[in-house]
Amino acid sequence: QITGTRSGPTDFSSLNTLNPDVNVFQRKFVNEVRRCEEMDRKLRFVEKEIKKVGIPMVDTGENPEVPFPRDMIDLEATFEKLENELKEINTNQEALKKNFLELTELKHILHRTQQFFDEMEDPNLLEESSALMEGSEGGRGAPLRLGFVAGVISRERIPTFERMLWRVCRGNVFLRKAEIEDPLEDPTTGDQVHKSVFIIFFQGDQLKNRVKKICEGFRASLYPCPETPQERKEMLAGVNSRIDDLQMVLNQTEDHRQRVLQAASKTIRVWFIKVRKMKAIYHTLNLCNIDVTQKCLIAEVWCPVSDLDSIQFALRRGTERSGSTVPSILNRMQTKQTPPTFNKTNKFTSGFQNIVDAYGIGNYREINPAPYTIITFPFLFAVMFGDMGHGLLMLCAALYLVLRESRILAQKIDNEMSNHIMQIFTVWLRLPTILGKSHLLVQKEKKI
Structure with a gap:
């Protein structure tokens, strides 16, 4: 377990489940997965509070090591304390604001009734x-x-x-x-x-x-x-005095809340990475089989032959960092099973490969058409588009995205391009209705 925790991520192609007959909720590390999910929930609550006040969350791009299993207790205690403190502050602040509202309304009533x-x-x-x-x-x-x-x-x-x-x-x-x-x-x-x-x-x-x-x-x-x-x-006079005192308490409460959230915003990204790495590792360990001694985990993995040395190095590094005296053993097995399809891609070719995979994934050793689509897909798009003006606009938009790639990725906004494209096309389709006859009506009149 410790070795798997410290070895870090590798390019495994596929990990087989060796205990398919065991219910998901009855596997050995299900409690650890639930603990990770609970920590992730607490972090999402803290993140929501940070976004509510508009404090920027620091993202240094750091990729922290996976914590040891014994460090999980310390993380749980930290997140529990932070969540309880924020909830207590929110409860007290809401009660103070309610009292402040009542006193403010009473002040206006006393002033207006006298008039x-x-x-x-x-x-x-x-x-x-x-x-x-x-x-x-x-x-x-x-x-x-x-x-x-x-x-x-x-x-x-x-x-x-x-x-x-x-x-x-x-x-x-x-x-x-x-x-x-x-x-x-x-x-x-x-x-x-x-x-x-x-x-x-x-x-x-x-x-x-x-x-x-x-x-x-x-x-x-x-x-x-x-x-x-x-x-x-x-x-x-008494109400005005109480309002002044309450305003001072509210300011102190808000300052304390800002300090707590400011401190959390500096490390919350690292906390998210640690918790999700632990959850991924425990989920992977649940796919493994446990031997009769209950001390050894057995995993069955499909991987590219070219990555065997990298996997062996990762296991050896995990053994050294965990301080384990028993090394992990990697055996290459002979099998008649058909391996899963693995297409190696990079940042440029992954987009074309995803388009091809959307239509269907080829069998093992079947020719992969993705390299050819690097030319054919843009060519077919140009045939359908056939407009130099609009093509130039799309080229400028694509160039802008390429130049701003690192800044856009740093924002970590989920599916932002899909949302923008849908909004743009919604406006584009409504323009003919706003300006006059639609394109379909014009074509119909020409045919008549």
């Missing part, structure tokens, strides 16, 4: 509110004692909220509202939400219960608001 009460001293508004309350409980025999509730609601729900209050309460409520100029951050989603402050005056417990149920149905946040100006002023 509402100042405006209510206007005799015209008093006559308007008194007229709304005519016919309600208590009649005109005694001075009206109005109750009120104050809260915050999403701005786009205000029209529906106002109509519902008017219909359910039959016009026996008095609503005042004012928009909050700056958007407020939702602590759960992080979106900026525009909200409005409202205050509703009513008389009687029955209307109070109706108003509260309507506010609950529209997800409006209700806050306690004192009745006297002096109490509102004192509460506003």
